[in-house]
Amino acid sequence: MIHLIVALTASEFWSKIFVFDRYGELVQLLSQSILAGAVLGVIGGFVGMFVMMRDHAFAVHGIAEMSFAGAALFLLLGFDVVTGSLVGSIASAILIGLLGVKRSESNSVIGALMPFGLGLGILFLSMYEGRANNKFSLLTGQIVSVDDSQLLEMIIGAVIVVAALTLVWRPLTFASLDPEVARAKGVPLRALSLLFMVILGIAVALSVQVVGSLLVLALLITPSAAALQVTSSPLKALIFSVLFAEISMVGGMLLALAGSLPISPYVTTISFIIYVLCRIVAGVRGRHSASGRGETQPQKIAA
């Protein structure tokens, strides 16, 4: 009897997570959205590299909350939600970049900004009287059918992000690793850091559309963090980072289509599993390899 109930609820549970009825049709219907997810994966993989290098995880979270506030405000006012989230995230990114020159300072700026953004967002949403569905999806993400113009918007955003990051790749790496020497060499630290914040703002705003503002980290941080566990070659790290972001994003979407839950649990779970696997690989390797060294014997000091 009890077994039966457990079995029933369990199967109910699974059927909530995975429903493969008329799956092919759905995929076809939402192929545009899946394409948009793939575009986001590229953005996440690229931007994540520098989020890790510059230790900006907290900033991503803060910007995402402000992006949510912006989207909620625009929803309330009856404007375009995407534009609202872009405005919110770019404005807050620039603010963080300007106020928090040093890393420790920027963390306190973000700490002050984030709850304020979230509070504003909740206020705007509670004042909004439209469909409740819209409210929740800003936080947890959704798959809507993406139309041509939205897809185009995402592709343009991705091209801007990737082109800008490619252009500043070397000096930004230098500035992130060793700011003082980089500045002595003529790298414009302040301008680069502001530019990166704007890029980050765009990336967050685009990601929020699909994964929601609470879970942007799963797209902008986890894949790169996982990549950095398994390689430290700059090029390989980037390739893995994009690859992991794609697997999480597109894989998560394909699974989400089969269920009735929001998309974000699927994306976050996949990206978390990849992260755990990479950590295991790194752990095993760390015990058995010389991490790239030639001879490992200590050199003898000539007496």
Next chain:
Amino acid sequence: MNPQHPRISQASIAVHNGELSFGSRKLWSELDLTIQQGEYFAVLGPNGSGKSTFLKVVLGLTQLNSGSISVLGSPAKTGNPGVGYIPQQRPLPTNAPLRARDFVGLGIDGHKWGIRVGNKKQNAVIDQLLEAVGATEYAKVPIGLLSGGEQQRLRIAQALANDPQILLADEALLSLDLNHQYAVSDLIHRYNKEKNATVVFVTHEINPIIDHVDRVLYLANGRFTVGTVEEVMRSEVLSDLYQTQVTVIRTNGRYVVVGGDANAPLDISAGDITHPHCSDHGLGSTYAEREIRA
């Protein structure tokens, strides 16, 4: 002890009436100093006397409060390709996607736009630099996994990557073992001679480089003295600078500075610059032995 340079002298770094202070704290003032191209110039002084800040002024990272400074004929500014910089040790981030050789490569083109594409000529230069600082063995190790001394050697290679006419080294030998102290100070000395490059070497411990140094800038308590090692490293001169009794002992061409009055507030800094124990039975003697073998 140091042969004077027979070459035509030409100013490499020139400071006129320079003053530097942070708020009401004056590090030094009325500094008039001309360092010739090819000179090996040491900067000594206790903690907080403004040695690193002097290098930052040359780099254009910090501005003088008054006076002027010219570097290679033009006012000091960041991004001068003729200047290489080894900063005072600070650990590198642990999870950067960069291997030792990529880090050295930043010294060649880290300030340029775009992504670095592998280039045979550059790779050869990087290999040579890694070899020179004894880093070939860990060329492919992620920088975050390296020890402090290993990272320090990479910084030295990075600073030399562009063939700078001026090399600024801030405690470059710190945290290196004896073998590598010897190798690195020899490398910097050879670079100084072969390329006629100016070296400005900030250090607490003059003995490891004493045979290479042409002149010394000694900073203490907002005052300074400039001169050859023999001129500056004397009890009267340093006592005058510290305004307390300081004794300089010279043995075997090595210097030991001992603050005199134990109750004097400046005594701590006087002792600090010298590590008498270190020079007595550590570095000094090993150096002497090595030189004999060489």
